[in-house]
Amino acid sequence: MEKTKNTMKLVIGTALFVLGLVLIKVSKNSKDIMAVLPFIFIGVGSGLFGESVGNYFKHKDLLKNPQKARQEYIEEHDERNQALRNKAKAKTYNLFQYIFANILLGFGLMSVDLYIIIVLAMLYLFLTFANIYYINKLQKEM
Amino acid sequence: MDLYYKWKVYFTFYIRGDVLKNRLEELRKKHGINQEKLANDLGVSRQTIGSLENGRYNPSIVLAFKIARYFGVNIEDVFIYEEIDYGKN
Numbered sequence: 001m002e003k004t005k006n007t008m009k010l011v012i013g014t015a016l017f018v019l020g021l022v023l024i025k026v027s028k029n030s031k032d033i034m035a036v037l038p039f040i041f042i043g044v045g046s047g048l049f050g051e052s053v054g055n056y057f058k059h060k061d062l063l064k065n066p067q068k069a070r071q072e073y074i075e076e077h078d079e080r081n082q083a084l085r086n087k088a089k090a091k092t093y094n095l096f097q098y099i100f101a102n103i104l105l106g107f108g109l110m111s112v113d114l115y116i117i118i119v120l121a122m123l124y125l126f127l128t129f130a131n132i133y134y135i136n137k138l139q140k141e142m
Numbered sequence: 143m144d145l146y147y148k149w150k151v152y153f154t155f156y157i158r159g160d161v162l163k164n165r166l167e168e169l170r171k172k173h174g175i176n177q178e179k180l181a182n183d184l185g186v187s188r189q190t191i192g193s194l195e196n197g198r199y200n201p202s203i204v205l206a207f208k209i210a211r212y213f214g215v216n217i218e219d220v221f222i223y224e225e226i227d228y229g230k231n
Contacts, residue, residue: 074181079202080190 006052006059013048016041093131100124163222167195169213184208 020041027034062069075081104124107117170180170191177195181188186205193199201209210217 074185075187077185078187078190079205080193080199081187083199 002059006055009048009055010052013045013050013052016045017049018045020045097128100127162200163197163224164194164220165222166191166209166220169215169220170195173213180212184212 020038023034023038023041027038062072100120101124104117104120107120170177177188177191181191184191184205190199190201194201206217206221210220213220
């Protein structure tokens with residue numbers, strides 16, 4: 001499963017990269033979205049390619065070294081590490097709320113275009129509702 | 143009285159690390175094993191064992207049972223819960 005996923009990433013990454021190069025050659029001097037799209041393709045393609053190659057070598061290394069693989073599994077599933085990660089995420093969320101509210105206030109005072117403020121406010125509301133949704137979901141689960 | 147109760151709850155949670163003590167380090171040394179081996183056998187990280195011994199971290203009930211079974215003792219022999227009654231002072 002993991003191997004198939006990685007191969008898919010490799011294939012899609014390479015395809016996007018090549019497509020990006022071809023599009024640059026084909027759509028010379030274009031001013032619409034085609035001026036940006038090839039570079040996005042190259043960026044995303046390189047990212048996927050790099051990730052899959054990295055995963056391949058990591059997997060190969062772990063197969064050779066089962067003790068290291070076990071250690072990595074323990075570090076990943078260790079209950080204290082999980083608790084730490086969750087706590088860090090919770091703290092980051094609190095920080096994000098504070099920063100987001102201040103950005104909204106700042107943009108409002110700077111008289112930035114209304115649609116930008118509306119989009120930001122919608123995002124803020126969406127994430128706040130996502131938080132409420134997860135609290136309710138977890139209430140039922142545990 | 144209400145304020146006193148609130149303060150008590152707050153303070154109990156505040157010093158939670160002190161309420162649950164454990165004899166993990168003592169038991170581990172008695173069995174002559176190091177933190178790495180214990181961590182590896184229990185399937186947790188070495189830092190977790192260190193934090194447990196220092197009292198900085200309280201384990202889940204599952205890990206507490208695993209530790210007790212590992213040393214072949216009851217859970218109460220490893221973890222000691224001390225209820226501090228501030229009302230008496």
